[in-house]
Amino acid sequence: MTDLRVLSGGESPPTYLLLHGLGATADVWSGLAAVLGDASWVAPDLPGHGGSPPLPSYSFAEVAAAVAGLVDPRGTVIVGHSFGGVVGLHLATCPGVLAVVGLGVKTAWTDEELARAAALAERPAPLYATRGEAAQRHLRVAGVEGLMFEAPEAAVVETDAGWRPAFDQRAFGVGEPGVAALVAASPVPVVLARGEHDRMVPASSGVRALPGLGHNAHVEDPASLLNLIKPPF
Numbered sequence: 001m002t003d004l005r006v007l008s009g010g011e012s013p014p015t016y017l018l019l020h021g022l023g024a025t026a027d028v029w030s031g032l033a034a035v036l037g038d039a040s041w042v043a044p045d046l047p048g049h050g051g052s053p054p055l056p057s058y059s060f061a062e063v064a065a066a067v068a069g070l071v072d073p074r075g076t077v078i079v080g081h082s083f084g085g086v087v088g089l090h091l092a093t094c095p096g097v098l099a100v101v102g103l104g105v106k107t108a109w110t111d112e113e114l115a116r117a118a119a120l121a122e123r124p125a126p127l128y129a130t131r132g133e134a135a136q137r138h139l140r141v142a143g144v145e146g147l148m149f150e151a152p153e154a155a156v157v158e159t160d161a162g163w164r165p166a167f168d169q170r171a172f173g174v175g176e177p178g179v180a181a182l183v184a185a186s187p188v189p190v191v192l193a194r195g196e197h198d199r200m201v202p203a204s205s206g207v208r209a210l211p212g213l214g215h216n217a218h219v220e221d222p223a224s225l226l227n228l229i230k231p232p233f
Contacts, residue, residue, distance in 0.1 A: 004067065005051030005154055009033055010040040014075035014098055016229065017091075018043040019067070019084030021104070021216075023167050024142035025050035027152040028081070031222035042070050046084065048168030051154035058121075058171045064090035071096055079229050081218055082106065082200075083174075089182035089190065099189045099233040103225065104215045106201050107179040107192075114176055121173030127162040134163035141167060147219045189233035195220070 007026045010033075018029040018041060026043035027050075033041050045052040047066045055062055064087045071078075073096035080088030085102030092100050128134045135151035142148075142155075157166050183190050194201045195213030203209065210217045210224050218225055 003053060004047070004070075005045040006070065007033075007043045008041060010036060010038050012038045012040060013072075014077050015040040015042060015072035017041075017067075017070055017072075017076050017078045017088070019078065019080035019087050020046060020049070021082035021084055021143065022171060023049070023138070023165075024081075024144065025152050025155050025166075027155075028142070028144060028148070028216070028219050032079075032218055032225060035223050035226065040072070042072075044070060045154060046087065048171045050152065050166055054168040054170070058168075058174050060086050060090050060174055060177055063087050063171075063174075067091070068094055077101065077229055079103070079218075079225070080105075082215070083171075085192075086177040086179060086182070089179065089186060092182070092186040092188050092190070097188050099191065099231070100186060101191045101193070101225075101229050101233075102179075103193050103218055103228075104195065104198055104201050105179060105192055106177075107204065107207075108202075109176050117172045118175075121170050123169055125164045125167075125169055127159070127164050129162055131156055131158070131163050134165055138165040138167065141165060143216050144219055147216055191228055191233055193217075193225075193228055 029043045048054040071094040078088035079101045082104045085105035088100045134156040138151045138155040139145040193208040195217040196209045198215040
């Protein structure tokens with residue numbers, strides 16, 4: 001496990017391993033952590049995000065390997081949003097994993113969408129004159145602009161040339177996630193859900209809908225996840 005920035009709390013089993021989406025940080029889970037009561041939870045900044053160092057290269061498997069040490073072998077429910085949901089599916093075979101809950105996981109990608117993502121991965125990080133501008137960019141890339149009013153301290157960094165989001169844009173190049181195969185191969189229950197109004201993830205069979213919510217349902221209404229993440233799955 002690389003030297004990750006990790007938030008945690010609670011003591012009661014099982015442990016909830018909370019994995020954020022692309023461009024975000026662990027701080028997006030603060031609302032869910034607040035409604036988990038005394039349940040144990042762990043939320044890392046994924047590699048190349050926030051206060052966690054970048055990887056030499058990015059794939060879903062490599063990101064999963066970097067956080068696998070956070071799986072509690074005594075019992076862990078993995079809750080991942082979007083990108084983090086796919087990372088969670090790669091961790092399904094780890095000892096102690098009880099279930100994987102994926103929120104807002106895009107299961108089908110077109111060649112055009114993958115090409116756009118690969119192009120973004122090649123772009124240099126944007127630079128800004130002020131921290132505020134870089135922080136606003138972070139909120140926009142993370143998809144939480146208007147949902148979170150401040151970017152966490154770890155979300156932006158100052159360089160000699162100006163301020164920039166901490167997010168390593170090379171992570172855009174992870175490629176097609178292969179969600180169907182990962183779900184089929186999972187040895188533990190998998191729950192997939194989406195906000196009813198999620199424009200990134202179309203409604204499909206077997207994906208539960210959270211009424212009135214969008215792509216970042218865990219930020220909009222954290223309590224809406226409670227029935228998804230507690231047994232029976």
